[in-house]
Amino acid sequence: MNYKKAQISSQVFIYILAVVILSITMLFGYNMIDRFRKNAEFSTINDFENQIKLSVNELSNEYQSIKREKFILPQKIKYLCIADSNIKHNKNHIISRLALYNPNIISSQLKIILEDSFESNILKNIFLTDSNEIIHSFFINNTQIWEIDAPDCDDFSKDSCNIYFRCFENTNNIEIIFYGAGNKVRIAKDTT
8 A cells, every 4th residue: 555655656757757847848939039039130230231321332432323222021020210411400300200190100108219219319229129119220311201192292402302201111121322412422312
């Protein structure tokens, strides 16, 4: 009889030990998968930053050169928002343009964060955001934000088409046109 009790208690111990080992293995596996996913997102964001900087640098000293680029961002990025690089001089234009965005597109919370960034003279003009917060931001010099799909703005030659700030929705890929304007690169949404 004692032999059976000992056998039952040792089997219970083995089952409990197996459950603990399985749980630890699953937790470790989940953490590794999550870490791989975060590294892949970071790598995609880093590749985007390098690619957009390269495009601007390539065209910043050219005149009337056009380059079209498609960018792929992680799904958690909802918007790519770009401001004119001359933030100090154009701060009021940038903030007034930001205020025009529908709260269904850019939340009030995100507007406050972006506006605060411009008001505090933090030198960042490229923002990758979700609906409520900035995920990643950085600065690219010599940029202007252009509207080419508005009336009388069908090319890059009219200074009145500078809109100072624009957000592009992340729909699997973001298509952007870069236009070399001598000492600046004009950035617009590719509508083709």
